[in-house]
Amino acid sequence: MDGFRNRWFLGPLLRGPYPADVWAWYGKLVPEMKPGDMAQISWRLDFLGVNYYTRIVVRQDPHDPLLHLRPVKPEGAAYTEMVWEIHPQGLYEILVRLHREYRVPALFVTENGAAFDDALAPDGRIHDRERIQYLRDHLAQAHRALHEGVPLKGHFVWSLLDNFEWVHGYTKRFGLVYVDFKTLRRIPKDSAFWYAEVIASNSFELG
Numbered sequence: 001m002d003g004f005r006n007r008w009f010l011g012p013l014l015r016g017p018y019p020a021d022v023w024a025w026y027g028k029l030v031p032e033m034k035p036g037d038m039a040q041i042s043w044r045l046d047f048l049g050v051n052y053y054t055r056i057v058v059r060q061d062p063h064d065p066l067l068h069l070r071p072v073k074p075e076g077a078a079y080t081e082m083v084w085e086i087h088p089q090g091l092y093e094i095l096v097r098l099h100r101e102y103r104v105p106a107l108f109v110t111e112n113g114a115a116f117d118d119a120l121a122p123d124g125r126i127h128d129r130e131r132i133q134y135l136r137d138h139l140a141q142a143h144r145a146l147h148e149g150v151p152l153k154g155h156f157v158w159s160l161l162d163n164f165e166w167v168h169g170y171t172k173r174f175g176l177v178y179v180d181f182k183t184l185r186r187i188p189k190d191s192a193f194w195y196a197e198v199i200a201s202n203s204f205e206l207g
Contacts, residue, residue, distance in 0.1 A: 001058050001069055014102040016042045047153065048098065049110035052091045052138075054084035081115040081172055086134060092141035099150040106153045112138055113158035115165070115172040118189060126178045126189040135195065139204055157195060161186065 003022035011019045016038055023030055061070035073079075078086045091112065098104055114134045118126050135157065146152045162175035170181050176192040179185070198204045 001056065001067060004067055005056070010098075010102060012038065012041045014042065014045070014048075014104065045104065047106035047108055048102075048104045049108050050094060050098070051111035051158075052094060052109060053082075053112065053114070053158075054080075055087045055090040057085075080134075081117055082168075084114075086114070086137075088134075088137040088141045091138050092145050095142065095145040095150045095152060096148060099145075104151070106151050108153055109142060109155040111156065111158040113174050115174045118162075118173045118178055120178070120187070124187070126187060128189045128191045131176075131189070131191040132194050135191065136204060139198070 003019055003025070007019045008022050011017065011022075018030075057072050057074055058069040059072050060068060062068055064070055074085060080086060091109070095107060095109075098107060112135075114131055116128055116130045118128050118131075121127055139155065142152060142155055157176060159174045159176070161177050162170070162173040162179040162181075164170060165172045165174065176189055176195060178187040178189055180187075
């Protein structure tokens with residue numbers, strides 16, 4: 001799964017060759033390589049963007065036709081409305097791994113956020129405490145990686161606004177700002193005010 005999801009892309013981009021084990025696994029499905037292709041693919045990057053929302057835990061499944069694996073849900077874990085496990089430590093682990101194994105000169109967390117069942121409260125606000133906790137915990141892990149020497153240069157929340165989420169349409173809300181899709185009225189959620197304070201002060205509580 002790691003080869004399928006991560007190393008198949010990171011290997012040729014940052015190291016040169018495709019990972020040999022995944023290449024062998026794909027067999028006849030591998031792309032045709034021509035002279036000069038790898039030099040073009042593995043061009044030096046100024047930075048790498050990391051989209052992180054969750055981790056994937058797998059177990060062996062002989063009935064799966066490709067990887068012989070299937071995802072499983074860890075017991076006792078918390079999940080977002082996308083049924084994605086909330087696992088902040090995974091952000092730390094991927095940032096540290098990219099730094100140590102691939103020596104990328106700069107990293108940006110280009111997407112990080114969560115969908116929750118946001119609703120207007122009687123006071124006219126959206127009290128999305130779960131999103132604040134999600135972001136605080138993930139920022140803490142990013143901060144941890146930064147202090148271990150990872151060249152992390154920025155963090156971007158997905159998303160500013162509730163928007164159209166692919167096959168889920170308008171049913172999943174990731175935004176820091178609530179959008180009434182009938183009137184297009186926009187209402188900053190509690191997380192928007194919290195994150196604005198984080199940006200303005202360049203700090204947050206690690207607890």
